[in-house]
Amino acid sequence: MSQQLVERLQREFGDRILAATGMHGDESVTVSRQDLPLVLAHLRDQEGCEQLSDIVGVDHPERAARFEVVYLLRSYSKRHRIQVSVDAPEDEPVPTACGLYRSANWHEREVYDLFGIPFSGHPDLRRILCHHQFEGHALRKDYPIEQGQECTRPENLFSDEDIAHAARRANEMSSSPGAVVDELHPSDLLTINLGPSHPATHGALRAECLLDGETILDARTEIGYIHRCFEKEAEDHTWAQVMPYTDRLNYCSAMLNNSIYAMAVEKMFGVEATPRAQAIRVIVSELSRIIDHLVCVCTNLVDLGALTNYWYLYNVRESIYQSLEKLCGSRLTTNYARIGGMSHDLYDGFEDEIRVKLQELEQGVTDVTKLVARNRIFLDRTVGVGAISTADALNWGYTGPCLRATGLAWDLRKEAPYSGYDQYEFDIPTGTNGDTQDRIMVRMAEMVQSRRIIEQVLQKIPGGPVDLDDPRMVLPPKAQVYGSIEGVMNQFKLIFEGIQVPAGRGYGFGEGANGELGFYCISDGTGHPYRMKVRPPCFPIFSSFTSLVQGRMLPDAIATLGSLNIIAGELDR
Amino acid sequence: MAVDLEQPSNFITTRLRQAVNWGRKYSLWPLPFGVACCAIEFMSTVSSYNDISRFGAELVRFSPRQSDLMIIAGTISYKQAPVLKTIYAQMAEPKWVIAMGVCASSGGFYNNYSTLQGADHVIPVDMYVAGCPPTPENLLHSLVLIQEQVEKEGLVPSTVRHPDRVGA
Structure with missing residues (x-):
């Protein structure tokens, strides 16, 4: 379908489409910087590309036009996706896409921060991941990875001028003819800093709220407090060594990150994991989704004052953790998948153990549903709070449970099935209003669906090997390493030079716990990724936070923030 | 502490330092950073x-002014x-710090432009816990070790602890 889209674009724009490539099913067109707004607008309005999923910067120091910017677009109504790339010589601005897609705002700031590519017409082009005293651009190839820069003071998000402006605006809004309203003075306003170390942020992110009483006039967010340079680290490591770093993206569901990363690299080779490995990936991914949702729901409820649910749900989580620890030696950061297979097979008795745990889960979910579903306080705090429409959500770049809460039944496990998800029966739970209650309830319902999927897989796990029989990516068995020269050489090459991923690029993606998790990989044929861009589901979602809470009360902001499930490790990478 | 068994009475004798530290030890209020x-x-x-x-440390406080044990749980950029x-400075003395996990202890496997190579470059740390992340048992063990340390300390808090480890 995406191929026909490229043909239509070529008919429409003729020579202005400078190049069109299709690799591993990712169609891509190249246009000039001047034509970019035109092409993006055409794609959005005529071709139904409602969402700008991500913007990827790439540095090619040897080229005349040093940088490249790739826009990843997806259509939900027409079910296709396309990439648009432009060349950008150093210091020459690329026109902004903020007027077309609201998600472009933060994505462009990130590209500006890490590569120094300016975007003309951007409303707020500041650094986003690195701190405000940082000099240089970290993801440029000539920036040394270990060169840290100290930060001596945090940034103030609201200046006195901003506060005075907010007061003026509030006065203008409230002044209706004949009404007697007390004039608001800047000193009446209060700024409250939520984070970066705050119980309700569940991680290192910061939102500063400007309050009139308890009403939020304006809120500004700042991220990057736990920017751990995943993308730079990936360039510094071999493809296999990146795996443990993926654990720490969304640390609540490490198995999901492992599996999707492995899938993305396998896509570059044009291979698929063995049926048994795929089944194992589905089981551990769905277990991860369950524990991720458990953390989100229970901490959200704690924020609303319902502490009991935390005790109930965390017991289930603890119990699943114990199985995961048994399976791969670690509770949280599992490092279980491998490119071309898994680290090792399941242990004996895994299936029966998981069945018991799933019953415990059912009990936990039932208990909590009983406690909250018709609870007056819960409903008062969540219904209509932080609501967003489907169209807005798509424009902001929402995916996953937060998008489904708005009523759109979109799940990549159904839309672009991978790892054999098409063999299993499950429903896509949706909400109606896209508010906090819907987001919590969608997550609760998804846990039940995940249980359904796991039970189906457990009934028919295929036998056979876990790893592919492919010496390009899978380590040889120990008997061969000790018994034959080929085995020794193969092991040596894979360990020291790394897996030689064929040159090219590919975008591997899957349904993460928070939404579409994608890895945009570029390989130059050496053992290291040339560029690795993560498409983190939280990033665009959190960029919409200000618009969700403006004009609401401060406690609503807390309830909203919890339901969005912003995981800082994934947000900042 | 001592109880006079030969002449039963309703008082016990002890040293002030020991009595206070006994109280402090079993009522640590952690601040999870x-x-x-x-x-x-x-x-x-x-x-x-x-x-x-079970260790008397369940009263998790997010206000630094109400807590005396900071647990740095995660990577410090x-x-x-x-x-x-700032948050460490806002905590009242006496206060203790646990660096939970390798990132807080030394930067872990993030040796890069954004990650501080150990929280002890900024504030003094009393206990380093290995693991990525450490298991709960591991963290509880460090809590017990902190309790042992609390028992031995003097009454008056010293103004700067581990001056040699504090960075600029």
Whole structure:
């Protein structure tokens, strides 16, 4: 379908489409910087590309036009996706896409921060991941990875001028003819800093709220407090060594990150994991989704004052953790998948153990549903709070449970099935209003669906090997390493030079716990990724936070923030 | 502490320092400076299965002014460092710090432009816990070790502890 889209674009724009490539099913067109707004607008309005999923910067120091910017677009109504790339010589601005897609705002700031590519017409082009005293651009190839820069003071998000402006605006809004309203003075306003170390942020992110009483006039967010340079680290490591770093993206569901990363690299080779490995990936991914949702729901409820649910749900989580620890030696950061297979097979008795745990889960979910579903306080705090429409959500770049809460039944496990998800029966739970209650309830319902999927897989796990029989990516068995020269050489090459991923690029993606998790990989044929861009589901979602809470009360902001499930490790990478 | 068994009475004799430290030791109020993966394991430590309240430290306070044990759970970036420093300064003496996990202890496997190579570059740390992330048992062990340390300390807090380890 995406191929026909490229043909239509070529008919429409003729020579202005400078190049069109299709690799591993990712169609891509190249246009000039001047034509970019035109092409993006055409794609959005005529071709139904409602969402700008991500913007990827790439540095090619040897080229005349040093940088490249790739826009990843997806259509939900027409079910296709396309990439648009432009060349950008150093210091020459690329026109902004903020007027077309609201998600472009933060994505462009990130590209500006890490590569120094300016975007003309951007409303707020500041650094986003690195701190405000940082000099240089970290993801440029000539920036040394270990060169840290100290930060001596945090940034103030609201200046006195901003506060005075907010007061003026509030006065203008409230002044209706004949009404007697007390004039608001800047000193009446209060700024409250939520984070970066705050119980309700569940991680290192910061939102500063400007309050009139308890009403939020304006809120500004700042991220990057736990920017751990995943993308730079990936360039510094071999493809296999990146795996443990993926654990720490969304640390609540490490198995999901492992599996999707492995899938993305396998896509570059044009291979698929063995049926048994795929089944194992589905089981551990769905277990991860369950524990991720458990953390989100229970901490959200704690924020609303319902502490009991935390005790109930965390017991289930603890119990699943114990199985995961048994399976791969670690509770949280599992490092279980491998490119071309898994680290090792399941242990004996895994299936029966998981069945018991799933019953415990059912009990936990039932208990909590009983406690909250018709609870007056819960409903008062969540219904209509932080609501967003489907169209807005798509424009902001929402995916996953937060998008489904708005009523759109979109799940990549159904839309672009991978790892054999098409063999299993499950429903896509949706909400109606896209508010906090819907987001919590969608997550609760998804846990039940995940249980359904796991039970189906457990009934028919295929036998056979876990790893592919492919010496390009899978380590040889120990008997061969000790018994034959080929085995020794193969092991040596894979360990020291790394897996030689064929040159090219590919975008591997899957349904993460928070939404579409994608890895945009570029390989130059050496053992290291040339560029690795993560498409983190939280990033665009959190960029919409200000618009969700403006004009609401401060406690609503807390309830909203919890339901969005912003995981800082994934947000900042 | 001593109880006179030969002449039963309703008082016991002890040293003031010991009595105070006995109280401090079993009523540590932790401030979780939770930033990353380790914070999730901290939550597991607090939950009912591992139950940190067995050690008298279940009163988790997010206000630095109400807590005396900071648990740095996660990677400290350069951007985060001034915040960490401020929050530590806001805690009242006496106070102790646990660096939970390798990131807080030494930067872990993040040796890069954004990650501070150990929280002790900014504030003094009393206990380093290995693991990525450490298991709840591991964290509880460090809590017990902190309790042993508290028992031995003097009454008056020294103004700067570990002056040699404090960075600029």
